[in-house]
Amino acid sequence: MSTTVVQAAGGVVCRPGPADLTEIxxxxxxxxxxxxxxxxxxxxxxxxxVGALREVEEETGLKCTLVREAGATRYVDRRxxxxxxxxxxxxxxxxxxxxxxxxxxxxxxxxxxxxxVFSYERDRDLLKSIPGL
Numbered sequence: 001m002s003t004t005v006v007q008a009a010g011g012v013v014c015r016p017g018p019a020d021l022t023e024i025x026x027x028x029x030x031x032x033x034x035x036x037x038x039x040x041x042x043x044x045x046x047x048x049x050v051g052a053l054r055e056v057e058e059e060t061g062l063k064c065t066l067v068r069e070a071g072a073t074r075y076v077d078r079r080x081x082x083x084x085x086x087x088x089x090x091x092x093x094x095x096x097x098x099x100x101x102x103x104x105x106x107x108x109x110x111x112x113x114x115x116x117v118f119s120y121e122r123d124r125d126l127l128k129s130i131p132g133l
Contacts, residue, residue, distance in 0.1 A: 006083040009052035010039025011090040028105035034119035059103045064090035073122040
Protein backbone atom coordinates (compact mmCIF):
# COMPACT_ATOMS: atom_id res chain seq x y z
CA MET A 1 0.00 0.00 0.00
CA SER A 2 1.20 3.51 -0.86
CA THR A 3 1.80 6.11 1.87
CA THR A 4 -0.37 8.60 -0.04
CA VAL A 5 -3.79 9.20 1.53
CA VAL A 6 -6.34 10.34 -1.02
CA GLN A 7 -8.80 12.87 0.38
CA ALA A 8 -12.25 12.80 -1.22
CA ALA A 9 -15.77 13.99 -0.50
CA GLY A 10 -19.29 13.23 -1.61
CA GLY A 11 -22.95 13.44 -0.84
CA VAL A 12 -25.96 11.52 0.33
CA VAL A 13 -28.41 13.51 -1.79
CA CYS A 14 -31.89 13.21 -0.27
CA ARG A 15 -35.43 14.13 -1.31
CA PRO A 16 -38.89 13.29 0.01
CA GLY A 17 -40.18 10.07 -1.50
CA PRO A 18 -43.45 8.16 -1.51
CA ALA A 19 -45.15 7.22 1.76
CA ASP A 20 -43.02 9.74 3.68
CA LEU A 21 -39.88 7.75 2.93
CA THR A 22 -36.63 9.51 2.06
CA GLU A 23 -35.13 8.77 -1.34
CA ILE A 24 -31.41 9.08 -2.05
CA UNK A 25 -29.57 9.49 -5.35
CA UNK A 26 -27.17 6.72 -6.31
CA UNK A 27 -25.04 6.64 -9.44
CA UNK A 28 -23.77 4.01 -11.86
CA UNK A 29 -20.20 4.36 -13.10
CA UNK A 30 -19.69 2.34 -16.29
CA UNK A 31 -15.91 2.34 -15.92
CA UNK A 32 -16.27 0.36 -12.68
CA UNK A 33 -19.72 -1.11 -13.39
CA UNK A 34 -20.78 -0.17 -9.88
CA UNK A 35 -23.62 1.56 -8.02
CA UNK A 36 -22.41 3.98 -5.38
CA UNK A 37 -22.83 7.43 -3.85
CA UNK A 38 -21.55 10.45 -5.81
CA UNK A 39 -18.05 11.38 -4.66
CA UNK A 40 -14.59 12.31 -5.86
CA UNK A 41 -11.12 13.49 -5.02
CA UNK A 42 -10.59 16.97 -3.63
CA UNK A 43 -8.76 19.51 -5.74
CA UNK A 44 -5.57 20.98 -4.20
CA UNK A 45 -6.53 23.49 -1.49
CA UNK A 46 -10.24 22.67 -1.78
CA UNK A 47 -12.26 22.17 1.41
CA UNK A 48 -14.16 18.92 1.82
CA UNK A 49 -17.49 20.78 1.85
CA VAL A 50 -16.78 22.61 -1.43
CA GLY A 51 -15.40 19.41 -2.98
CA ALA A 52 -18.47 17.42 -1.96
CA LEU A 53 -20.81 19.96 -3.59
CA ARG A 54 -18.66 20.13 -6.74
CA GLU A 55 -18.37 16.36 -7.13
CA VAL A 56 -22.09 15.80 -6.57
CA GLU A 57 -22.93 18.42 -9.20
CA GLU A 58 -20.38 16.96 -11.67
CA GLU A 59 -21.69 13.42 -11.24
CA THR A 60 -25.44 14.05 -10.88
CA GLY A 61 -26.10 17.44 -12.48
CA LEU A 62 -27.72 18.56 -9.20
CA LYS A 63 -26.80 21.75 -7.39
CA CYS A 64 -27.28 20.99 -3.72
CA THR A 65 -27.17 22.59 -0.32
CA LEU A 66 -25.38 20.97 2.62
CA VAL A 67 -27.54 19.82 5.52
CA ARG A 68 -25.05 18.13 7.86
CA GLU A 69 -22.00 15.90 7.79
CA ALA A 70 -22.98 12.25 7.39
CA GLY A 71 -19.76 10.39 8.20
CA ALA A 72 -16.80 8.98 6.33
CA THR A 73 -15.53 5.84 4.69
CA ARG A 74 -11.93 4.64 4.57
CA TYR A 75 -10.60 2.02 2.17
CA VAL A 76 -7.77 1.11 -0.17
CA ASP A 77 -8.49 2.20 -3.74
CA ARG A 78 -7.70 0.26 -6.93
CA ARG A 79 -4.24 1.87 -7.07
CA UNK A 80 -3.35 0.66 -3.56
CA UNK A 81 -3.76 4.08 -1.94
CA UNK A 82 -5.61 4.69 1.28
CA UNK A 83 -8.71 6.77 0.51
CA UNK A 84 -10.82 8.71 2.99
CA UNK A 85 -14.18 10.00 1.76
CA UNK A 86 -16.19 12.44 3.88
CA UNK A 87 -19.91 12.64 3.11
CA UNK A 88 -22.64 15.22 3.71
CA UNK A 89 -26.40 14.92 3.70
CA UNK A 90 -27.53 17.24 0.88
CA UNK A 91 -30.79 18.52 -0.56
CA UNK A 92 -31.03 19.27 -4.29
CA UNK A 93 -32.01 22.85 -5.13
CA UNK A 94 -31.77 22.83 -8.93
CA UNK A 95 -30.49 20.90 -11.93
CA UNK A 96 -31.19 17.51 -13.42
CA UNK A 97 -29.22 14.40 -14.23
CA UNK A 98 -27.36 14.23 -17.50
CA UNK A 99 -25.33 11.14 -18.44
CA UNK A 100 -21.57 11.50 -18.90
CA UNK A 101 -18.71 9.16 -19.70
CA UNK A 102 -18.00 8.87 -15.97
CA UNK A 103 -21.61 8.43 -14.76
CA UNK A 104 -24.20 6.98 -17.13
CA UNK A 105 -27.16 6.48 -14.77
CA UNK A 106 -28.63 7.95 -11.61
CA UNK A 107 -31.49 6.44 -9.64
CA UNK A 108 -33.62 7.77 -6.78
CA UNK A 109 -34.15 4.92 -4.31
CA UNK A 110 -35.48 4.56 -0.80
CA UNK A 111 -32.84 3.78 1.81
CA UNK A 112 -33.92 0.12 1.88
CA UNK A 113 -33.73 -0.13 -1.92
CA UNK A 114 -30.31 1.53 -2.00
CA UNK A 115 -28.98 -0.92 0.58
CA UNK A 116 -29.90 -3.74 -1.83
CA VAL A 117 -28.41 -2.07 -4.93
CA PHE A 118 -25.10 -0.66 -3.63
CA SER A 119 -22.00 -2.41 -4.94
CA TYR A 120 -19.92 -1.75 -1.81
CA GLU A 121 -20.47 -2.73 1.79
CA ARG A 122 -18.87 0.57 2.88
CA ASP A 123 -21.78 2.46 1.26
CA ARG A 124 -24.28 0.25 3.09
CA ASP A 125 -22.46 0.75 6.40
CA LEU A 126 -22.40 4.53 5.93
CA LEU A 127 -26.09 4.73 5.06
CA LYS A 128 -27.07 2.54 8.03
CA SER A 129 -25.04 4.77 10.38
CA ILE A 130 -26.89 8.01 9.49
CA PRO A 131 -29.59 8.82 12.05
CA GLY A 132 -32.93 9.93 10.69
CA LEU A 133 -32.70 8.40 7.20
